[in-house]
Structure formats: C-alpha cells, structure tokens
Amino acid sequence: MASKNSCACYCVVVTLASCLLLVAAAVTVLTVHVAVGRVLSPSGGAAAAAVHHSLTPASVPLPSSRHAHARELVKRRVQARRLEAGLAEARASIRRASRTRNCTPDGGGGAAFVPRGAVYRDAYAFHQSYIEMEKRFKVWAYREGEPPVVQKGIGAVDGTGGIEGHLIAELEGGGGGGRHRARHPGEAHAFFLPISVANIVSYIHRRDMIEYWEPQLRLVAGYVDGLAANYPFWNRSRGADHLFVSCHEWAPILSAAKPELRANAIRVMCNADMSDGFDPATDVALPVVGHAGTGGRESPQGLPASERTVLAFFAGGVAHGGGGAVREALLARWEGRDDRVVVYGRLPAGLDHGELMGRARFCLCPTGGHEGAAVASRRVVAAITAGCVPVLVAADDSYSPPFSDVLDWPRFSVAVLAERVDAIKDILAGISDRRYAVLRRRVLRVRRHFRLNRPAKRFDVVNMVIHSIWIRRLNLSLPY
Template sequence: MNGSDLFLLKNGNHDQPTITKVPRNFSGLDKLESSLVQARAAIREGQSGDQINDPDYMPYGPIYWNSTLFHRSYLEMEKRFKVYVYEEGEPPLFHDGPCKSIYAMEGNFIYYMETAKFRTRDPERAHIFFLPMSSTMMVRFIVNRKSRDHWGPLKRTLKDYIDLVASKYHYWNRSLGGDHFIVACHDWGPELSKAVPNLFTNSIRALCNANTSEGFKPYKDVSIPEILLHDGTMRGATGGPSPRQRGVLAFFAGGVHGPIRPILLEHWENKDPDVQVHKYLPKGVSYIDMLRQSKYCISPSGYEVASPRMVEALYTGCVPVLIKDHYVAPFSDILNWKSFAVIIQVEDIPNLKKILMGISTSQYLRMQRRGKQVKRHFEVNFPPKRYDVFHMILHSVWLRRLNARIHDSN
C-alpha cells in the first residue's frame, strides 16, 4: 500500500474499487455518492494545500505513508461520514459483545458505534450500514460443544438476520451488501461471514484475523487490532522505562500452537539469556514486567494470525517483532509498520538474534520513539477520543467506502 493512493486502495498491483450496480429509482443514492466524490476531491487537493491546524493531533513523520493525506481524509470523515446501525436483532447476539478478553474490540466497537456522533437515525442519509452482530457472542451462546455441527446453527443465525434486514429495507439488496460492514474479533468470525455469500464477497469485514490465505481482501476488508483488556480498560497495561533501562534483547512467552511458535521455541527456548523465549514464564516472573524490560517483543502467529502481543508491545514501549504469514497488519493502509516494528520471515527465526543485533542503536531508538508516537492509534478510551482505536477502525471503513463506487444499473 502506497500512501499516495490513500483512498484508492489496492489489491496487489492494481487499483480495484468495489463497483456495485443499483436500480435507477433510488435517487437518494446519487446525493450520497456526490458527497463522496467531493470528499475524494478535497483529499486530493489536500496533498498540495496548506496544512490545517488540529487542536488534538497533527499526524507527521515516517510512521505514516502520507501524513497529510491521512489527516485530510480523517477530517473529511469527521465532516461527512454517516453510519446507519440496524436496530433489528436482540442482545446478546446483536447490539452486544465482549468488552473484556482478547475479543474486547468487538464489543467496544459495537457499543460506541451505537452512541457515536457518526450514527444517523435516517438510513437515507447513511453512507454505510452497520450490522451490529457479535461473532463472539454467537459462538458463546449458540455453539453446542457436544455437537459435531458447530457451523450449521451459527451460519443459519447470521443468514436469518441478513434475510430479515434485506426483507425490511431495500439497502442491502440495492448494493448486494457493498455498503454494509461488520466487526468480528473471534477466530471464527471470518468463516462465519461465509454464511451469506454477498457478505463475504461484497461487504466490508473488519476482522482481527486478517489472513489473506483465508479470504481477507485488503482493498475491501479492514484489519483491526486484537487488544486484551483484562478488566475492560488499559489500566496497568501502558508505560515503561527508557530504552537504557531495558536489559533484555527480546522476549516472548505463550502457548505452543500453530506452525510458527514451535519453531521459535525449538531454536530459542532456554538457549540464550538475551533472547527470553518461554512456553511458560518462570514462577514469580511478571509478563507485563518482562515487556517493560525488553527492547524487542516477539509476536508470532498461533493458530490464527491475530495476537494482542503487538499492541502490548506498543503500550509498554517495546518494539514489536512480527513473525506471521499471510497477515495484513492493522491500519497498514495508513501506518508504515516497518518504521516502528521489525518484520521477519519464519525461515529467519534461527537468525533472530543476529537480525536484532544488526539493528543499530540509533535505528532502534527511532523505532522505539515512533512506537510511542503511534500508540495513540491503538488506545482504547472511554469514551473514545479522536485518532484512537475506535476512530481508526471507523476511518479504515471510511476509506473502503470512499473506494466503493455504487453506480446506477441503467
């Protein structure tokens, strides 16, 4: 993703906007599309225009592909973007979700989307439609662990919900789901979305498990961070000492599952005091304290590509080390992850220490400083604050909606 193509999102090497044809009789759509055309023009003009003073934050520096374009796009979102939240569906499967655990972003987003200033009660004014389903709650309350058919009840529930919405409103059918979105952080979220082919193919799926080998499309879908909130807040999870006080080169501790972690443990568990890799932390050792004592914090994929470790590293001033295949990092259409994180291939795990030792002190300090700068985009606030994780998720949805050209069929 090149920052100069901020709102022309790319699939591979080709710009690929989502184009959906709709019947001519929906005249209100023309006005909405016109406002998006104006937004795209304003963002383009912003590349060479005067910098706009912002009382909260001025994006700058190499953590962004293009800070000026991002800023203009963000301001246009605040100025124009309207989201309609379907009221159909009952808690806990809809309009509800976890606000603790590693799935916390799902529940947090659903809750705040329903109270955000971006919400409109008039669907005719909406640029996009939010389906407030919780994949986590569906798995929790519908799946019968004793049954071999996990997927059947889950997928029927989602399909029945989409059918209800489509029968009551014309918006789903006019775009075949192209101007609708969901947010799902559960591991099963991507598979669950296949229950409705148009949801999987056309709608914007904001997913923690942004795995391109499982159908995640970067030009259409949104990668969101998995954030572990033990008590529903960031309390106790942020802050750390200066780089000079960090005596551990690299740190990882976590369960052994998936194809990558066994390789990491094979090469580095109990092999080198500089590279602290553990299946289980020694008794009395604090996980969060180890993050704060380390220069680099390793985030390998497990069974799924998503992991809260990347955000935990940013929260504590540790430089993330990503070891993942087929993964699209959160907000990577805006953020240049290579400027504040180390990304290595699985085959380079045996050379992990050599790679990290090969990073100069000045470069490490730059990455660490940039990580502290980018942290604001991953913070969970109550209520949300401008540029925080809630707004970054919504901005990523805004970008995809800007890129979706819904045209008349005649």
C-alpha cells in the same frame, strides 16, 4: 262510481307491477351472489383466491399511493446521489491535500493533534481523510433482532473481544459523540449488521452437534436475508456498504454464510490473516486492545532504551489442537537457550509479562496457526504500549497489521520470516543503536492510535478503526 272502480283497478295493477319488479330484482341479486359464491368457493382453488384478491378494495393501489411510492423512489435516488457526490468531494479534497501538502483546518484548535512524520504513508492525505470522516461519515445500525444473535452494547463481549464491544457501542451510539450516527437510513454511508458471533457460538454451538457449522451459518444467513427482504439497502449494493464486526476466531467462517457478506461487506475482524480469507482491500484489521484508559494518561512505556538489557522477548504456548508452526519453531530454537533472547512457553511464577516487555528492546510477535493473527495483533499492541519495537515473525506476508492503509509499518517495526527464526538474534543484534533509537521513537509516536478510551477520543484506536471503515467506503463508488 265507475271512475272510482277504474282508479282502484289501476292501483292494483301498478302495485302488482311493482311487486313483480321487486321480485325480478331480488332474483337478479340472488343470481349475482350465487355466481360470485361459485367463483370464491373452495373448489375455485388458486383462481378463486386471485379473484377474491382482485376484488379486495385495499389491494387495488390508488393513484395517490402509486404516486407516493414513485416519490419515495425518487427521494431515495436523490439521497443516494447526494451521498456519492459528497464522497467524490472528499476524495478530491484528500488528493488535493496530498498534492499540496496542506490540509483544511479541522477546527481542533492550536493544541489539536496533527499527524506528521515518517510513521505515516501520507500524513497529509491521512489528516485530510480524518477531517472528511468527522465531517461526513454516517452509519446506520439496524435495530432488528434480539440477543443473543444481536450484539447489544459494550458489556456483551469479554476477553479478547473487549475491543469488539467498545467498537459496537460507538457504532450504535454513532461514534464521536454521536457525530457518525445517521438519523435515518437515507443519510447513511454504511450500514452496521449487529450480529454477535461470540454470542451465537456461546448460545448455539455444541461440540456434540452432528451439523457442526450449519446451525450457526443458517442463523447468520437468515438474519441477513430478513434485512434484505425488508430493506432495499443490502440488495442495491450487494452488501458492499455493510459492516460486520467480530473479534471471534470463527468470524471468517460464519461470515461465509452469505457469499456476498464474505466477498463484498466490510468485515472488521481481529483475525487479519489473509490465508483465512482476510482481504485488506475490503476488510479491516481490528487490534486486540486491553482495558480502556482514563484521564488521557499514556500507559507506562517501560525503561528507557539505554536500560533495556533484554534483546528480544516472547512468552506464550502453542494452542491445543494444532497450528502455531511459527511459535513451535520459535520455542524449539530459543526457549531457555539464551539470556538475551528470552523466550518462554509458559511464563514462570514470579515473573511479570508486562515488566519483561518493558525491559526488552524488541518484542517477538509470531503469527500463524490457531488464532494466529489475533494473537499477533494482541502482542503487537502490547509491545507498542510498552515502548517495545514489535518484531513480526510470520511464515509469509499473509498477516495484515492494523491500520496498514495509514501507518507505514516498516518504519517502526521489524519483519522476520519464520524460516529465519534461527537467525533472529543476529538480525536484531545487527540493528545499530542509532537505528533502534529511531524505531523506538516512532513506536512511541504511534501509541496514541492503539490506545482505548471511554469515551473514545480523536485518533485513538476506536476512531482509527472507524477511519479504516471510512476508507473502505470511500474507495467504493456505487452506481446510483
């Protein structure tokens, strides 16, 4: 009986001890929770937030994630070095072709076009460069953004910007039947910024805006900043391997939204006037071309040289709002004053501009002033299409003709300073028939490079622009 009572007492003591331990544990847990609650309370401020963040398991990088990040950095570095090594090989191949006057076969077959002749600065270097471009060049088009800020395809730009839409369609589609489309950013030599200046101006700009440029500039800067924050590519090259395409007259202004965009990026613009900030070393002159051709046929080239009775032709007014000093001088001296130098401010009814160009030996292409370089580009292309020798009339040498890094313009055109506008008739009449025949034959030879095709064809205007972009990227050696 005594033993039973002892056991009972022992059980009560054990049970009581267990209860005390549970109470102590509960108090301890409660104390911990109260302490943590004080740390994470709103009164804790920034320190509380930092502590809370440090306690979040997801915020603590696991060893595996750190290793994955390191592997990704190594992978990007290897990809970049591989790209630069390929570009170095391309440079060596081009130099070798220029030196040996021999190119690597391009696989185009016996009927493939081969650039040769005096119209090229170095036909062998150009041909080899084009082959290397087709073999290697990859472009990645950023997919962020929506219209109207971002250009989407060929139908978004009309008028003089038609060539812009065609080029963007090629870049977004990869160009060359997809040949230049990068499968991922890691294999891209260049990165396309699909900003549409024409759309931004059309949708955002209002003439009565107090801040005339600021909204558009902020929009462009914000788009670039967004890409720079989400991708490493802009920051690693400071924009030097990025493309900006626009045929709008405001393109030089809006590209200044970011200093690196203006100074470093490859800007492809119809306004190729160096007085407006165009830099031939990094920028590309985009020719203003009309409608796309079909069926591979050449456009009508006008009358043969023997039947061209007009010495020189020009028709075009001076844009409202000033500028166009070269045009003003040309019109003041020659409009309605000579039957061999035919100049109109406004083309009379019943006369056809294209027909008159087809009857002229020389076509005057004045630059300068409002939209000057873009207008000159349009007239240069129209002249070449019509088989008319272009005469570049400028106040200085600030106009950079399209594809000047490949084509030797003095071999198939005539340059006249604006100060010699009064002597244009004497200058052009002084060119012998033999010399004129050589100039015109060369004009016909370069026509294929200014022809717009859909889809694009080898050595046509779109692929020549892409080659100009390739050259700028090829000349850029990034320190990866």
